[in-house]
Amino acid sequence: MDEHDPPKLPTIRDVALAAGVSIGTASKALNGQGQLRPATVSRVQAAARQLDFRPNSLAQSLHRASSLTVGVISSDSFGRFSMPVMEGIEDVLGSAQRSVFMCNAADDPAREKMHIDALLARRVDGIVVTGRRTDPRPALDLGRSALPVVYAYTQVAQPHGQTFSPPCLLPDDFGGGEQATRHLLEQGRRRTAHITGPQKFEAARLRAAGYLAALEQGGDDLAPARVLNGAWSETWGREAVGELFSGPASARASPPDALFCGSDQIARGVLEALRELRLRVPEDVAVVGYDNWDVFAEATRPTLTSVDMNLRDLGRQAGQRLLDLIGGGPGRDPGGPLRLPCRLVVRHSCGAPVNEEAPDPRSST
Amino acid sequence: MDEHDPPKLPTIRDVALAAGVSIGTASKALNGQGQLRPATVSRVQAAARQLDFRPNSLAQSLHRASSLTVGVISSDSFGRFSMPVMEGIEDVLGSAQRSVFMCNAADDPAREKMHIDALLARRVDGIVVTGRRTDPRPALDLGRSALPVVYAYTQVAQPHGQTFSPPCLLPDDFGGGEQATRHLLEQGRRRTAHITGPQKFEAARLRAAGYLAALEQGGDDLAPARVLNGAWSETWGREAVGELFSGPASARASPPDALFCGSDQIARGVLEALRELRLRVPEDVAVVGYDNWDVFAEATRPTLTSVDMNLRDLGRQAGQRLLDLIGGGPGRDPGGPLRLPCRLVVRHSCGAPVNEEAPDPRSST
Secondary structure, three states, X not given: OOOOOOOOOOOHHHHHHHHXXXXXXXXXXXXXXXXXXXXXXXXXXXXXXXXXXXXXHHHHHHOOOOOOEEEEEEOOOOOOOXXXXXXXXXXXXXXXXXXXXXXXXXXXXXXHHHHHHHHHHOOOOOEEEEOOOOXXXXXXXXXXXXXXEEEEOOEEOOOOOOOOOOEEEEEOHHHHHHHHHHHHHHOOXXXXXXXXXXXXXXHHHHHHHHHHHHHHOOOOOOOOOOEEEOOOOHHHHHHHHHHHHOOOHHHHOOOOOEEEEOOHHHHHHHHHHHHHOOOOOOOOOEEEEEOOOHHHHOOOOOOOEEEEOOHHHHHHHHHHHHHHHHHHOHHHOOOEEEEEOOEEEOOOOOOOOOOOOOOOOOOOO | OOOOXXXXXXXXXXXXXXXXXXXXXXXXXXXXXXXOOHHHHHHHHHXXXXXXXXXXXXXXXXXXXXXXXXXXXXXXXXXXOHHHHHHHHHHHHHHOOOEXXXXXXXXXXXXXXXXXXXXXXXXXXXXXXXXXXXXXXXXXXXXXXXXXXEEEOOEEOOOOOOOOOOEEEEXXXXXXXXXXXXXXXXXXXXXEEEEEOOOOOHHHHHHHHHHHHXXXXXXXXXXXXXXXEOOOOHXXXXXXXXXXXXXXXXXXXXXXXXXXXXXXXXXXXXXXXXXXXXXXXXXXXXXXXXXXXHXXXXXXXXXXXXXXXXXXXXXXXXXXXXXXXXXXXXXXXXXXXXXXXXXXXXXXXOOOOOOOOOOOOOOOO
16 A cells, blocks of 8 residues: 655654754753753743644654553454453553553464564564453464563463463452352352353353352351353353253252352343242342343342452553563563452342442443 | 563574675565575575564654554443444454554543554554444544544534544444334334434434334334333333333323334343233334344344444444555545444344344353
């Protein structure tokens, strides 16, 4: 493609000319260097303002150790999990005067490589990798570059025998499962079940492990644990309720009084199916979801108590971690996976006093 | 913050040394310039490969008319409307070797200004502005810069007396409303109502206007149009069904047989309320939604026919438009708002033969 003439931006030469000083003096005045008379500095600054002069940060970057840019590679498109993470990253890096290159690898290794090449050529100071699910992925292939990399809401598969592991920030899904289950037990519930997604997801396995751990510490009067794996969908939530409440007579004898769901979508299907069975929530059955996805958790009847993974905060911490690595070298960072705490947002589906946050005042569309 | 030593990246000097040629020759060989012997070119290329040499695009940008970067400013965070738009933009610009700076202005004019200053200092070739709703916003304040700007899923308020207007790409919400309504009429429905969001949203006004226009052309046997404005929420969808179907006896005498909803969230509330009134969808009442948001449109019973705004395609066209402006100057672009067609995705809520797309095979979480 032909490039048209670049817009005629004012240069430091124009500023010097307007202020009646040398280029060196103009540069020193704008950068606060050297020993200049205040009147000279003021004159140069006024000229720069009048000409709308903006220093060329490309040129500055060439003379600095840093380009003040970083790359964010989302391994597979911009989804509802990567969005808040990216917002958090951008928030922290923007405050540190870092501009963020956004790269969508779209689950395509060739495209990921293309993005890496472009980011290295642009001399970014570091890279954050994020994704749609927390399961391990191969490490970025940076060739011989020693560029700092942080993984957020995804993690690196540790090759056998390798000792160094880059920092990977992940939600504490085990702790989230524990919190949700403990909350149900604290409401006096004794017959629980966990309805969740496919076992091949690490998130599903960890949340289930947290559920089981909370039950083990929950007392002797608890009914046995039940974990039902299916899809991450409302349909599966409805089907699972069918299995638990409309199954053979033996099962119906002591149906659950509490359901911990692995996602808000599953919980929504669960709530609908319970309503159709004329079971009351929370009186007959308490329900907890996972994700704290407002369009679900605030639309159900009753509104849904749910585990929030604090993804925006996870993104912020990933950005801060990257800044630390850029600033201080890898020595200070132990690397490896770091699990950040989740938080239970209590609404009306369990009968507990509500700590519901004020809804987002921005309406949609 | 202190910057640590930059990683020791190989330079053109290292490549020249390894290949036993001058720096000038190495540069020509890698850029395909000059008259060099094929053996020399091969030797230089081999040395570059072995050293993992990557040209510094910061330095290249200084010598070019273009930095090969663009900025994308999202006026208010990364939401479900701006994400597909940004994906489309990144898709087109990435293919054109342009890297994208992602900027979240978070509905804060001071933050928008900070991002603009950073983008101008980085000498981006152009800017795309996107947002969470299509209503007019003030134009970006670029000072004296003549940088190309394209607006996507948002538009610029035209100041009185100003003639030039930057390109603004928007979904054709009027056409979307017409399509949805015509589809209902084609299924033989004659008593329609439109349940939508607040009138202050341009999107709500245009969709309603499309509904009315389709009814005007729909024949003499149609019941009068009814437009009900409320919130963009499931709760409002349920309430509106109450008004339409459980109101005074005079209204109940001829309840609607078709409901066009201004969002999928409204439609979901509508479907739930109809189910609770034991009205069958589509037999008794046909329902169309808006947004084609899969987590809603595919989870309802029956699945929801819905208008898709083609936002990813809108983003691609915005990116292409920006590339055209960068490449050819503003002369070719008439500017102003351009409305891109929406498309009806037919599922099971209207009784028409289904053209449902294959669901996304990727599961969530």
